[in-house]
Amino acid sequence: MARINASVYSSHVPAIGAAIDNDKTGEDYWKPLFAGYEYSKQWIVEQKPDVVLLVYNDHATAFDANFVPTFAIATGEEFQPADEGWGPRPVPVVKGHPQLAAHIAQSVIQDDFDLTVIHNLDVDHGLTVPLSLMFGQPEAWPCLVIPIAVNVVLYPPPSGGRCYALGKALRRAVESFDEDLNVQIWGTGGMSHQLQGPRAGLINQAFDNAFLDCLVTDPETLAKKPHIDYVRLAGSEGIELVMWLIARGAMNDDVEQKHRFYHVPASNTAVGHLILENR
Amino acid sequence: MALDKSYRDIPGTTIFDADMARQGFALNQFSLSLMKAPNRERFKADERAYLDEWPMTEEQKQAVLARDYNRMMALGGNIYFLAKIFSTDGLSFQYAAATMTGMSQDEYRDMMLAGGRSPAESQHKEESSDG
Numbered sequence: 541m542a543r544i545n546a547s548v549y550s551s552h553v554p555a556i557g558a559a560i561d562n563d564k565t566g567e568d569y570w571k572p573l574f575a576g577y578e579y580s581k582q583w584i585v586e587q588k589p590d591v592v593l594l595v596y597n598d599h600a601t602a603f604d605a606n607f608v609p610t611f612a613i614a615t616g617e618e619f620q621p622a623d624e625g626w627g628p629r630p631v632p633v634v635k636g637h638p639q640l641a642a643h644i645a646q647s648v649i650q651d652d653f654d655l656t657v658i659h660n661l662d663v664d665h666g667l668t669v670p671l672s673l674m675f676g677q678p679e680a681w682p683c684l685v686i687p688i689a690v691n692v693v694l695y696p697p698p699s700g701g702r703c704y705a706l707g708k709a710l711r712r713a714v715e716s717f718d719e720d721l722n723v724q725i726w727g728t729g730g731m732s733h734q735l736q737g738p739r740a741g742l743i744n745q746a747f748d749n750a751f752l753d754c755l756v757t758d759p760e761t762l763a764k765k766p767h768i769d770y771v772r773l774a775g776s777e778g779i780e781l782v783m784w785l786i787a788r789g790a791m792n793d794d795v796e797q798k799h800r801f802y803h804v805p806a807s808n809t810a811v812g813h814l815i816l817e818n819r
Numbered sequence: 820m821a822l823d824k825s826y827r828d829i830p831g832t833t834i835f836d837a838d839m840a841r842q843g844f845a846l847n848q849f850s851l852s853l854m855k856a857p858n859r860e861r862f863k864a865d866e867r868a869y870l871d872e873w874p875m876t877e878e879q880k881q882a883v884l885a886r887d888y889n890r891m892m893a894l895g896g897n898i899y900f901l902a903k904i905f906s907t908d909g910l911s912f913q914y915a916a917a918t919m920t921g922m923s924q925d926e927y928r929d930m931m932l933a934g935g936r937s938p939a940e941s942q943h944k945e946e947s948s949d950g
């Protein structure tokens with residue numbers, strides 16, 4: 541059967557993608573950030589996931605203001621890197637796993653999560669930057685990817701508790717798929733940042749580090765954190781962090797922390813990164 | 820019963836909720852149209868004429884012409900949509916964020932390098948007016 545063995549958590553700042561695409565990773569500004577992902581690149585080569593369920597949000601790219609699905613899953617064969625206004629990122633096409641995605645859609649809807657099902661989806665930096673951070677610049681991505689898009693742009697996003705429970709439903713769905721597959725789930729976005737208004741530039745290192753601690757050891761409690769705490773303490777865009785709870789919910793309560801990294805700043809944003817394996 | 824909108828007391832912050840999205844719909848769809856190169860060209864050639872193709876309020880159009888991002892957000896714009904406007908202008912997210920804070924781009928960049936805006940200074944409107 542298919543099984544979720546590990547999870548990866550990472551910010552998905554667009555400027556990180558631009559630094560990779562424009563060969564700036566060796567610059568003083570970026571060096572410490574990329575150093576924090578060296579372990580991860582080695583780790584993933586050893587792990588060889590077959591499929592990644594990649595939880596991310598679209599940033600007014602594929603979804604306009606007319607359709608705002610709270611949770612969506614993409615069942616297509618492949619997903620093109622989106623043109624976000626300055627041409628698509630020069631990264632490989634993302635290949636999906638249509639059978640597993642369709643299986644998951646059916647399973648979680650019957651499990652009371654009313655996902656929107658999408659076939660074609662252009663994927664923006666929210667999905668491709670984490671792939672670049674973990675895999676570098678390969679000719680083709682070395683695994684299949686099922687995009688799971690979460691609305692965190694239109695307030696309110698789904699609650700932390702709902703995200704955490706969706707993770708559990710995703711796990712049940714994966715484990716009921718007959719093919720033997722090594723599956724990972726990634727949660728992306730965050731950490732503290734605010735991109736708008738006179739308060740832009742907010743960073744809260746204490747909040748972020750407490751979030752990282754709690755995500756590993758006590759996600760149940762973390763899932764109860766109300767939205768207002770995120771927006772007030774971690775910035776209006778810091779609320780992206782609820783997506784990490786989906787990945788955490790798909791894991792065992794008891795996990796082994798393989799890697800943890802935190803860095804400020806990447807452009808306007810605090811960068812956090814975790815790798816957890818099931819124990 | 821009224822909805823809980825306690826986020827309205829966060830200083831310097833506009834939360835893009837469903838009511839804001841309703842008011843900003845045309846503004847946001849206009850912004851998104853700039854993802855396509857031919858639309859960018861038409862907009863750059865005559866901003867006013869391009870804006871007049873959209874069912875936006877005059878206030879929203881004026882805010883776009885003035886590149887007043889705080890005003891655009893007060894009128895229902897969302898930053899990820901509005902980003903297509905400053906991208907069309909060839910400006911970075913950090914530049915746009917700086918203009919919204921009233922800081923120069925250098926001051927803003929230095930603040931970020933020093934660890935960003937302190938969370939202590941800006942959680943409630945009462946606090947920010949104290950100090």
Ligand SMILES: [Fe+2]
Nearest residue numbers: 552666729780
């Ligand atoms: Fe994001």
